[in-house]
Amino acid sequence: MxxxxxxxxxxxxxxxxxxxxxxxxxxxxxxxxxxxxxxxxxxxxxxxxxxxxxxxxxxxxxxxxxxxxxxxLHFSDVNHYIDRLLELISSRVTEDELQIFLQQLYGNDMITKREAQMVAVLADHQTLNIDSRSAEETLRANLLIALLNSLRYQRM
Structure with missing residues (x-):
């Protein structure tokens, strides 16, 4: 300890x-x-x-x-789980919030550790390089929503 x-x-x-x-x-x-x-x-x-x-x-x-x-929480199927995550996403997502979502997806075997790391790098403040924090967080939310929806469609 x-x-x-x-x-x-x-x-x-x-x-x-x-x-x-x-x-x-x-x-x-x-x-x-x-x-x-x-x-x-x-x-x-x-x-x-x-x-x-x-x-x-x-x-x-x-x-x-x-x-x-x-x-x-236990979900009956992948789509139910993705729906629940989508409900939790606001119109803006910080880097810390994105990390929480990525940890959940990794922890539930929805994405690999490497995929989580790649998404985190792509949505990083320095990578996005947007002056407006609000615009950056909105873009990050949109990226997360797109990722979740792509996971849903891949699994159907």
């Missing part, structure tokens, strides 16, 4: 449990106590590492009997 920060450790712990169960229900305070951190650290991990873009459904209830329920 050398070199890992507390967020990485908490993420790994939760993913290990999710590998064994369809969904988990945790208490923020209990997990924070287990890892000797503040409950807001748990919130941060959930928000940044277990969101819909990364293939998770999160439900929470605050208060005395509060909980956080995390479920790994």
């Amino acid at each position: 050398a070199g890992q920060n507390i967020s990485d450790i908490i993420e790994a712990y939760l993913k290990q449990i999710l590998a064994e169960q369809q969904q988990i229900e945790i208490n923020r305070s209990d997990i924070a106590a287990q890892f000797n951190c503040v409950p807001s650290q748990i919130n941060y991990v959930i928000k940044t590492r277990f969101n819909q873009q990364k293939g998770y459904w999160v439900e929470s209830k605050r208060g005395g009997g509060g909980y956080i329920r995390i479920e790994k």
Whole structure:
């Protein structure tokens, strides 16, 4: 665990449990106590590492009997999965958001690691070389949409 920060450790712990169960229900305070951190650290991990873009459904209830329920999303077929990803794309996509989508596609065997790297390079800020950040992010969103649609049609 050398070199890992507390967020990485908490993420790994939760993913290990999710590998064994369809969904988990945790208490923020209990997990924070287990890892000797503040409950807001748990919130941060959930928000940044277990969101819909990364293939998770999160439900929470605050208060005395509060909980956080995390479920790994499973899709019935490739087209359903692609549709869900398309719904998550806004009209503008940052480089970081593109990386998340590419990691999802790679993690679900939709593209190879090399293909993910090539798309990332092609959609990189320096490659696009557009002065307007807004125009660059719009172009990146259009490229991602085109990639997803090409994956759908290749698999039919």
